Amino acid sequence: MTCAxxxxxxxxxxxxxxxxxxxxxxACLDQPDPGRxxxxxxxxxxxVGDLASRLVIDAxxxxxxxxxxxxxxxxxxLRLQTANRQLRDEAARRQVQRIGSTVVALLACxxxxxxxxAGDSRIYLYRAGQLRQLTRDHSQVEExxxxxxxxxxxxxxxxxxxxxxxxxxxxxxxxLDDDAIEVADGDVFLLCSDGLSNELSDDDIVAVLTSAQRxxxxxxxxxxxxxxxxxxxxxxxxxxxxxxxASDKTLLNPSP
Numbered sequence: 001m002t003c004a005x006x007x008x009x010x011x012x013x014x015x016x017x018x019x020x021x022x023x024x025x026x027a028c029l030d031q032p033d034p035g036r037x038x039x040x041x042x043x044x045x046x047x048v049g050d051l052a053s054r055l056v057i058d059a060x061x062x063x064x065x066x067x068x069x070x071x072x073x074x075x076x077x078l079r080l081q082t083a084n085r086q087l088r089d090e091a092a093r094r095q096v097q098r099i100g101s102t103v104v105a106l107l108a109c110x111x112x113x114x115x116x117x118a119g120d121s122r123i124y125l126y127r128a129g130q131l132r133q134l135t136r137d138h139s140q141v142e143e144x145x146x147x148x149x150x151x152x153x154x155x156x157x158x159x160x161x162x163x164x165x166x167x168x169x170x171x172x173x174x175x176l177d178d179d180a181i182e183v184a185d186g187d188v189f190l191l192c193s194d195g196l197s198n199e200l201s202d203d204d205i206v207a208v209l210t211s212a213q214r215x216x217x218x219x220x221x222x223x224x225x226x227x228x229x230x231x232x233x234x235x236x237x238x239x240x241x242x243x244x245x246a247s248d249k250t251l252l253n254p255s256p
Contacts, residue, residue, distance in 0.1 A: 002065045003072070005035045005108035007183055007241040012218040013037075018195055019230035025049035025101075026193050026235040027057040035108025036063060037237050039121045041193040042101040043167065048094075052087055052101035056168050059083040060105055069109040073178050076105060076116055080168055080176060087169030100169035103176075104135060104191055106239065113189070116178035118166040121235075122197055124205065125181070126188040131206050134181065138166035162194070185243035188214075190221070195232035199225040214240050 013030035017023065025042035027050070040056040042049025059079040066072035080103060091099045102119025115123050120137040136142060140163045144150045166175050188209055204224060212220045217238040225234045 003068050003109040006111050006243070006245070007035075007108065007185075008244055009033075009035055009108065009239060009241060010214060011037060011237060011239040012215050013235070013237040014218040014222045015235040016222050016226065016230070016233070018233050019226060021233055023050055024233050025053055026195065026233040027053035028191070028235050028237050029057050029060055029105070030237055031061070032239070034063075034065075035113075036060065036105070037189075037191055037239055038103065038105040039191045039193055039235050039237055040101045040103050040168075041119065041121050041195070041233065041235070042099075043164075044096070044099045048099060049101065051090070052099050052169055055086060056080065056083050056101045056103050060103075063107070066107075066109055069107075069112055069114050069180055072107050072109050073114045073116060073180075076107060077176055077178075080116075080118075081174055084168050084172075084174040088172060091169065098170055100167040102164065102193070103168050106189055106191060108183070111182055112180050113183055114178060114180040116176050118168060118174065118176050119164045120194045120197075122190075122192055122194075124190040124192075126190070126206065126209050127184060127186070131202050131209075134179070136177070137164070138177075139164045183241050183243075185241065185246040187241045188217075189239040189241075191235075191237040191239070192221070193233060193235040195230075195234035196221060196225045196236050198232065199228040199230070199234070209238070214238065 009032040029038040040053035042053035104117040104121040218236040221236040
């Protein structure tokens with residue numbers, strides 16, 4: 001028995017190298033049927049950050065059919081720990097300090113979504129007209145914000161905004177945070193790399209999510225981030241939940 005999602009999922013994804021970087025070190029997973037989505041932002045430049053992000057996404061694409069949210073998160077953790085060891089071994093083989101990648105994953109099960117992450121790639125939830133960031137960046141800037149040293153606006157332009165404190169491949173033991181949320185009909189999730197969140201404000205994101213056709217939302221978010229400068233690789237995955245059993249659905253009942 002598996003914990004198949006009770007929602008009908010639609011999603012779209014786009015990843016772009018941006019206007020400055022030659023290589024796109026981002027990668028993403030967009031699997032609406034089993035309810036699995038992820039974004040990975042590779043780091044290492046010439047130490048093949050693109051290899052790191054692809055390895056992370058490949059690990060998550062092979063998750064087994066879960067029997068519960070607990071087993072689904074445990075499986076994702078195990079596969080990411082394996083990816084962490086592979087990246088540590090590859091860095092040693094290439095004699096470089098590290099080859100790493102952020103990761104953020106959203107996993108559907110029954111009436112819930114679990115999510116786990118390391119680094120500063122994010123998940124947002126748009127529900128009932130409000131945008132909320134579900135993840136908390138693992139970064140030096142976020143730590144300064146939590147101490148009250150920086151405001152949100154100061155953090156956006158801080159010189160250390162790209163310095164993260166956790167990533168797959170960064171240390172021998174990978175530290176991941178995870179959580180879960182009960183899904184509501186019409187929920188929209190956005191998974192993105194910092195190349196998007198550093199260019200766009202919450203208001204920018206809401207404007208796109210509320211005006212774009214859902215299948216075009218990821219495309220429009222990336223285009224807007226490119227228009228704002230595109231100073232990093234940019235990835236957006238937009239996911240919408242539809243409850244086929246919601247009580248307020250309008251039903252067609254044609255006359256015989």
